[in-house]
Amino acid sequence: MEYQEILAKYADTPGGMIEAFHAIQAEFSYLPEEAIIEAAKMFGQPAIEAYGVAGFYSMFSTEPRGRNIIRICESAPCHIAGADKVVTALEKALGINMGDSTADGRFTLEFTQCVGQCQATPVITVNGKPYYDVRPETIPGILAEYK
């Protein structure tokens, strides 16, 4: 599979498992089981170790996700600025609950903890890109940017 090609770039990076997983996710939106096994082999680790790393970090997913990952910050500063309303609005706009993906694979909704943009709460990110001072009214415009 194509995993080897992506992983090979990190063959000489000591401890590069996390870098390698980021690269796999950039392509596939999640970490497929086979990719984890290949990564383990490449780094000379037992499969269980790679699996343990994949499941530890909240930015990694071992389940398939949509093409575009929307993450809503639920830490205290965003919470008091109205993150709840943003959650409700996004769930309504996409017709899914938090943690789920749209049937057409376009979006996945996830919570995140603070992403360090507290000057403009509430904050969401899409594929890592932050959006500031999000209000239910601004959501359609954000979603429209993504296929």
Next chain:
Amino acid sequence: MKGMSIHMNNIIIDGIKISVPDNTTIMKAAEMAGVSIPTLCYHPDQAVKANCRVCVCEVEGDKLLQPACSHTVYDGMVVKTSSPKIIEARKTILELILANHPQDCLSCIRNENCELQSLAAEYMIRDNPFENRVRGLKKDLSTPALFRDHDKCIVCNRCVEVCSVTQTVHALGLEKRGNQALVVPSMGKELIESPCIMCGQCIHACPVGAIGEVEDIDRLLAAIADPETVVVTQIAPAVRLALGEEIGMPTGALPMEVFVAGLKHIGFDHVLHTNFTADLTIIEEGNELLGRLTNGGTLPMFTSCSPGWINFCETFYPDLLDNLSTCKSPQQMFGALVKTYWAERMGIPAEKIFSVSIMPCVAKKYECTRPEMNSSGYQDVDIVLTTREIGRLFRLSGIDFSKMAPAEFSPWMGEYSGAAVIFGATGGVMEAALRTVYEVVTKETLEDVNFTDVRGFAGIKEAEVDLKGTKVKVAIAHGLGNARKLMEQVRAGDSPYHFIEIMACPGGCVGGGGQPITKANEKRMERLDAIYIEDESMPIRKSHENEEVKAIYADFLKEPLGHRSHELLHTHYRDKGQKFL
């Protein structure tokens, strides 16, 4: 002279003044002062983990409580190992763990032998203020040998360490994080799909009932209850000396004939001994080795009596399966013979025989179900019971072993030599083989049958035996981490050995996954001592001098490695094709 003196630290523990060297932990210092500190994640043969926090103590001047297992002393340290603050902390931690733990002690496999249960009793946990809420995960019953009850896991990591560091199997590890963190088999699969080789060392490592053997007691009792069924058992060499530990006797103290009597009392119709087939194995395997040595066969040859080791070889070294001896384990040789040779001799129809095997092993529960283990025309060994299960049966039976009259083995397959007895020890199979091979090749009698070079707890042992000019180099490994080192040598073509004995379990079978729960290697070493004492006491100490073995060749097998032998006593192996290595 600089560096000659050890720096000592004067400390006070619970008001007791003692002096200890640098790098002494509070725990060790307390031990020296005669103070015991409760622990849960601590294991004497493993790296310090300090994750349960049960052993926390007060160190004067430190606002944090410090774990005794990892915190080292300094000169002038004042420590309290018990105080209202400490007790409250330990109780709270235990309550937290218990609140995420099933409350089914009464039916748990570790009832009365559980470290968490003991601590809960010691700390008088009566009313847990935290609501009990378990994970609600299904038990993993995917293997015939051991089960995992994930709800009971306390994430101490002791099983992970034994599986990855001691055994280098890496079938277990942590998944997820926080309250979701859990020890699971590789890739979150069921055990049967993971690299698990079913050695059961994780069972010994686990402080609670999160892992245990699959019990076959019900099947035994059903067979015993059936008047038409003849229940026959074999007993492995490492069982007797440890069984006493299950019924309140010191290691090695339960006499064999009393053990036999106890089994008959429970309802076994006939008691025979695996040691008989151990002696038989030596004849077959010894000849096989000589054959390979003289005919350019695949060398080094590996022993094949440890099913955990066989699983390991099929999983990690499928390219080296030809090196394995084709001999079945003594358990399986026995099973094949009990429903053929023995049934014939005794005039019992084979289909009426329920063939039981009492073993220090859990991997043997898997071994007896291997599809090829049916040379008798039936499943050669119907069930395997661990030492622990027999212990449960004895405790249930209410027998007073001090008053029990001895009983004898049944004939044809009950006689054994000292060479068979030592099969239970790491290095024992090798020594037994050498005692026979030496005399067969040199045609001389051994003056001293004790090959002490191959004994002991060193991870890898080696020896060289001079067989009238031919030097045979042998190696012994116990624990699969040590085996792996020898296997890498073989794979690289660099192995200097002709014959290698490998036991999956540290100590050999005395430390097997089915033995009384063994926390420390110290206990394995104690059992090893008992084995060699038993060997010394035997009238016959060489396999080829076993009269019943001579008889089976004369009357039934005809010759070692002959047609009948190949049919009943030899086997083949296969690549497990394991993906999650």
Next chain:
Amino acid sequence: MAEEMHIVLRNYGKIDPLKIDDYLNAGGYDSLNKARSMDRSDLINEVKAANLRGRGGAGFNCGTKWNFAYQTEADQKYVICNADEGEPGTYKDRLVMEGDPHTLLEGMAICGYAIGATKGFIYCRGEYPQSVNTLKQAIAQAEERGLLGDFSLEVRQGAGAYVCGEETALIESIEGRRGEPRIKPPYPPISGLWGKPTIVNNVETFANIPSIVTNGAAWFSGIGTPFYPGTKVVTLTGDVVNRTFFEVPTDTTIREIIYDFGGGIRDGKKFKAVQIGGTSGAFIPEANLDTIIGFDHMVSIGACLGSGAVFVLDETRDLVDVAAKIAKFFSHESCGKCAPCREGTVRLQDLLDKINDNRGNSSDLALLNKLGRVMSYSCFCGLGQAAPIPVLTAIEHFPADYAAKLG
């Protein structure tokens, strides 16, 4: 009126971070050259005398830490920048990385020279892709110009784990493993990344180094409050008019930050509480607003300067609700290694949710207090030890909020 002072942010907004010449023209890399001309132990003593204390939250004397690594003999040593910045409410390190990355690189290279390390890592949280990008470009440019000498730098990404802000968990992460903290001692300057002597310092700490080397210890130690000199970048969020950042001398008071710099409370509301140092910080009532933000002063009021985040809450805010959200944060971020944190953070969350939903009673509150207390001195690392602080201080200073919700 209190005034800002820009040391860490001296170039922020004034240079193009992606143009190394901008940095050079502002005097960039002169410090490194000067440092390289100094005797290494003199350099370390200078940093020590400046009394720069770690800006990540622990406040340990930077020079003293460097000295431990300098003294330890090894064939390889490492400099690690902790750019994990996971503390909610904090974005100061992001400002440096996005706005003036070279000051960080220069600070690290100076450290490398001081302790004898030729390899450095910047562990940047995965939630900062722009910072990662900017840093990589800056490193490439610096290397192209040969400015770093034999000191090579690499960026490693985090992947969403607050616990990786703990230095040994961070090290585990760079080694490609789960971010679980290690038993200390040994401390990283003695045995850290791959067992080698390692200095782990925060972005803001490193960003101070070039100025200290250029202007000297006496200059730096004379700024702000004596035992915690220099400046602190504070990031304001919550119910404050100016949700933005300031760099202020360390003898500035909390009141000055909220009212003089922050513009006071939004929408004409009244002040209720401020949480300083991030989500693991104490809730501070009005009575303590005249406290200087210097590390030790904060400790004296039962708080911690921490990351310097300033999260302001007005009179309409319910502390129970905020504490419940914070408890959820900690149970999500617990690494799971030690029992009191793994189990305790979830139970803190449960109890707070129960009380927040008006289903709680006074014994729940008592249990919350006991659990928090036990966690604060029994857990394996700072995460579990600090998790109860916001909860316990909220109960201590705002009992009315809790009383209102109890049955």
